[in-house]
Amino acid sequence: MSYETVIGLEVHVELSTASKIFCSCETTFGGEPNTHCCPVCTGLPGALPVLNEQVVDYAIRTCLATHCAITPLTRFDRKNYFYPDLPKAYQISQLHKPIGRNGHLEIETAEGLKKIGIHEIHMEEDAGKLIHDPWEDCTLVDYNRCGVPLLEIVSEPDLRSAEEALIYLEKLRSILQFLGVSDCRMEQGSLRADVNVSVRPVGSQTFGTRTEMKNMNSFKAIGRAIVAEAKRQIDLIEDGKTIKQETRRWDENKDSSFAMRSKEDAMDYRYFPDPDLVAINITPDWIERVRSGLAELPESRRARYIADWQLSEYEAGVLTTHPAIANLFEETATLSGRPKDAASWMLGEFMQAAKEQECEPQDLHMPAQSLATLIARVAEGVVNRNTAKKIFTQILENKVDPDAYIEQNGLRMVSNPDALKDKIAEIIAANPQSIVDYKAGKTKAMGFLVGQVMRAMQGKADPQLLNELLKDALDRA
């Protein structure tokens, strides 16, 4: 029998507000333990939470971008459970009146566009961090992250493969980044997903029993976990066994998951409206205000790059994977007036550098003005492309100014035919065998000699002129 996998994702994303959701403590990642804390976020008796308005703005942005219906009177509920990462013994979350419902995202799959439903979006507070202390065999608690605002974006079970789940996650992440609501740094846990997986025979209309893998923070692990969990469930069915509804933990090192708790022992969260917080009236005016300030989303930017700047579908796609890339590209294209060149530098050297340094693109030092200057100098024939690449690296690593660097290091391209001719004569004289090879029709010899002249001139020769003059000299030799 053949089966299909059914996947639903609950994505938790930390919002990039300056202060926490219900108090004025800072949200900065890390810091000395328990130094971003106050009576509100540590749940001391008598403390009163007050909602951060920016959280609502960010939530509205996200609802608009995912086509969710916005709840006019949205409210907070208490989700009760005992765990040391939660000092109040309840998490302030939304159950009855989440801010958004019934949205969708369109993803591009191999079979074409597919609409993935978004069940709801709600606002909540993050929990603290627990660290196991093996020396004392106890748990250490740091509440710095406690109260950092989160959005939980719950998809419908519309995804049918690990590939689709990853396409959906990448799309959602890029939208959140372009909206400016989260930096989505997975290595810092600012985007995490609970993954629900079930399987059913192809053609079946009912869902199988699902399992949940919580708190996954790498796309790679999510993809592998989905594949492994679907296989585990299919094997159980084929063996005539039943699937238990349970929470499982993915162990990345062992490449498999294990059961954490089953349904019989499931948490009973006893949700009820939080009496400390009042309803938020999201008026049409408020929504319009947010809508009018909404950043341009990747899809629209991509279309614009293709239409206005004649970029290919592929180029435009890569340039819109992250707002830092798109913004730097657009600024450089505008400043230099050479969008094609700007795209080529971004797709080549810039992406390569980001990959090599294993960092987020916004962490690279590359001012648009510097890159635009570099592009202009190549176009003007001040430096050749190879020298420009070296200057690019200098900008990244040592924050140099390209014009100053060119002058200080005498990097101007040599386009003076006499200077080139002298060097060519020198090199030809020193490499008699190459001339014999060239005459024998070995074109490689030409390349070797170009390299020799280039090296003798510290890479500064005008490559086109050098080629012409060298060929000329060889033909006459």
Added chain:
Amino acid sequence: MSQTQHPDLGNLDQQGHLTLDPILVKKVARLARLSPNEQELDSLSHELGKILEHFQNIEALETDNVEPTYHPQDLLDSVRPDQVQPSYDQSVFMELTPKHKDGCLMVPRTFE
């Protein structure tokens, strides 16, 4: 009110009052991290039964056309701007906890 509305809650005692199923009381106690003894369990079954009886009386009211009251006050939109204020000193939280280490609160080993 008749118990048929919530047959899974418990039984009626001789006076006709609802007595909560002890298994249910134990479950609620476990969720609240309480461990009542047999005697306490018995009195809780009666007391919680009475409370639920009261709710059953309320449930009998016709409320189809009444807006639910989530909050006793009509306040709306109590929000603050996104501005950072200084947090408390780490030592404040260390003084509040019986055991601490490296600026962290120390609690019994937690699984999961």
